[in-house]
Amino acid sequence: MTRRSLREFLYSAASIGSGSSSVRTLSPSPSLNSMDQSLFEAQDMIMKWDANSSAYAKITSLFHSNRKEGKEYLRRVGELRKVMNAIVAADASSPKLVHAQKLMETAMKRLEKEFYQILASNRDHLDPESVSGRSSARASTSDSEPNDSEDDEIQRADESIAEVERVSSLAMSDLQSIAECMISSGYGKECVKIYTLVRRSIVDEGLYKLGVERSISAHKVDWVVLEMKIKVWLHAARVALKTLFAGERILCDHVFASSDSIRQSCYSEIAAEAALSLFSFPESIAKGKRAPERMFRMLDMYDAISDLWPEIDAVFSDEVMASVRSKALSALVKLGETIRLLLSDFESAIQKDTSKTPVPGAGIHPLTRYTMNYLGFLADYQDALGEICADWPLNVPESLPEGLLEYSADSLNSPTSAAAARLSWLVLVLLCKLDGKAQHYKDVAQSYLFLINNLNYVVAKVQGSELGFLLGEEWIAKHAAKVKQYAPKFERVAWGKVIMTLQPGEASSLESINDSEARVRLARFNFAFEEAIRMQSGWSIPDLKIREELKATIAQRVVPAYRSFYVRLRSSAPQVEMVPGSGVKYAPEDLVNHISHLFSGSSVSSGHSSSHSS
Structure with missing residues (x-):
């Protein structure tokens, strides 16, 4: 219907009195009443941007071309809605209502197209990372203290961030305005359908790029491959919760701020399935084969879910997202149960x-x-x-x-x-x-x-x-x-016999024994000392400090006692070392040398030493 035919329609409709036998004749250019005026102006704007009536409107975006006119378009649609309510209140059978309904349908089709175009053309500016990180990005640059050489670079960065924020904010504002208009006009279902179609694909694509698999059977995957997948999941879970799901939540809450029920159900449609698949992975790992080497990766996943629980609880706070919270909690519980079993297995392995x-x-x-x-x-x-x-x-x-x-x-x-x-x-x-x-x-x-x-x-x-x-x-x-x-117990058992050979009896002293008895004692010492050296030459003490301390203690107990015998024999025979049968095989320094080579891990059979590190 053209503007002229509509004006004629409105004049003729207005001229008919309700129940009156007379017909009021309108002058050629009378003023329309406020309701008819609003209806006419709404038609004027709606038909201007009707793709079926205008080639320009068919290829041009209303909000991209002129945001001011886009806002005016929404205002006219709002007035049209008020006119329809007024007509229904006055006369629900009025032909004006049919005409207004057709205009509304035309307007809603246009808004559906605009809504989709804004979503599609602003994917980069409305991606979850940008939406969730806009304020933090600005804060990180403004909080820094640059030097003069960095001023230009930071200024450009600030300008770039500001531009991204500006475009993103405008797009979010336009989406919110359109959504409010469509919902209040009774077309919320169509609006949500478009929104979920576009944004759900972005969430799915985001998880795919992060490497999250929709389903996996841990029983059928080799551990080396499974461990790599766990590493991918650990990174993906943090990014998904802090940016992907959080960003989508922020955007959805903003666009559908006028209706809590629509906002909640819309976000559920977009994110629930993807979130459930995210937390299905650790649950699957927990049900897989139990092996000691899997303990630490399971603890990594348990830690990740525990650390991310505030984000999980906040992002999936609505009742319609209770299944996601339940799934995350289930994964946490099952990981905990499996870790307990692994700890029990570990304890049992030690005992067995x-x-x-x-x-x-x-x-x-x-x-x-x-x-x-x-x-x-x-x-x-x-x-x-x-x-x-x-x-x-x-x-x-x-x-x-x-x-x-x-x-x-x-x-x-x-x-x-x-x-x-x-x-x-x-x-x-x-x-x-x-x-x-x-x-x-x-x-x-x-x-x-x-x-x-x-x-x-x-x-x-x-x-x-x-x-x-x-x-x-x-x-x-x-x-x-x-x-x-x-240590003293070892010294007593390992070197007690050696030391005993040098100790005089209770009724005698070193000075009172004769040379013959001294030589007998010395012979016993030589045998015991050589036996101790032979047995202990292959023994090992990896800890250097303990090794040196133990050797020093042994030397302190053995060498002074031996030196007393050595001096005793030399006092009676200055050249005792050279006298055959004297029994003297070692000088005191020789004992120190032999003891100093103990406990380095030398092998008796191979005759060489090998060092060990603790």
């Missing part, structure tokens, strides 16, 4: 270790190295372990090896966190196992050396990792003292 072959040289047992390295890594996840182990009581046996009874109560009651208690218990399980493995050595002295080496390794690992913080200085001091308690 059946290796009975003594470690050559009484060095560090492979079980000690593996367990302490594993526990050292676990200590880095103390927060997660604290949550996981909080309501998980320790299964402490009634009896422990005699040498460890004194630690059972203190070690398990003193830690201030569930993580500390659990790790302290696992260390104790290892110490119990080592106590049993020490019994596999036929030589008692070697068993003490084994305990010295392994307990010292445990203490060193605790001190050098987060375990030290968890178990505390008291624990470290107590177990370090235990290492020192083993």
Whole structure:
């Protein structure tokens, strides 16, 4: 209908009185009443931008071409809506209502097109990262303190950010205005359909670019491949929550600010399925094969979900998104359950270790190295372990090896966190196992050396990792003292016979024994000393400090006593070294030299030494 026909239609409609037998005749140019005027002006604007009536309107965007006219277009549509309400109130059967309804349909089609064009043409400016990071980007540049050489660059950056923000803000404002107009006009469903179609594809594309897979069967994927996928997921989860889903939430809340129900349902349509697939991955990993090497990646995922929970709770706060929160919580719980099972498996593996072959040289047992390295890594996840182990009581046996009874109560009651208690218990399980493995050595002295080496390794690992913080200085001091308690026991068993050969009887002194008895004692010493050197030449003390301290203590106990005999014999025969049968094979310095070569890991069979590092 043209402007002229509409004007004629309005005049003729206005001239008919309701129930009156007379017909009021309008002059050729009378003033229209306010309702008819609004209807006419609305038609004027709507038909101007009707793509079916104008080739220009067909190829041009109303809001891009002239935002001021775009705002005017929305105002005219709003007035048209008021006119329709007034007509319905006055006479629902009026032919004006049919005409106004057709105009509204034409206007809504135009607004649908404008809404889609704004969404599509502003993808770069409305991407979630830009929307969620606009204020933070500006803050990061304004908070810096540039020097003069950086002023120009920062100014250009500020201008660039400002331009991006300007375009983004205008687009968001126009989308909001159109959405409010369409919703209030009864076309909210059409508006939401367009919005979800465009924005859902952006979310799906975003997750795809981040490497998130929609579904995966952890049972069928090799661990090396699975570990790579977990690393990808750990990065993707943080980006998705902090930018992708957060940005979409901000945009959706802004565009559909006029209706909470539409805003919530629209965001659910866009993000729910993608978010559910994001949290399905860790849940699938938790249900996969249990193996010790998977523990740390599961803890990484548990940590990630825990750290991101504020974002999860905020971004998916609506009731319609409860399924996403539930899925994230389910993934967290299942990861926690699997980690508990892995900890139990780890404890059981320590207890069930059946290796009975003594470690050559009484060095560090492979079980000690593996367990302490594993526990050292676990200590880095103390927060997660604290949550996981909080309501998980320790299964402490009634009896422990005699040498460890004194630690059972203190070690398990003193830690201030569930993580500390659990790790302290696992260390104790290892110490119990080592106590049993020490019994596999036929030589008692070697068993003490084994305990010295392994307990010292445990203490060193605790001190050098987060375990030290968890178990505390008291624990470290107590177990370090235990290492020192083993040293005198080792010296007594390993060198007691050697020292006894030099000690005079209770009723005699070194000066009172004759040369013949002195030579007999010296012969016994030589045999015992050489036997001790022979046996201990292949023994190892990897820790340099303990090695040197132990050798110094042995030398202090052996060499002075030997020197007394040496001096005694030389006083009776100055050239005693040269007298056949004197029994003197070593000068005191020779003993020091022999002792100084002990505990470096030399092999008796091979005749060469190999150094070990703790």
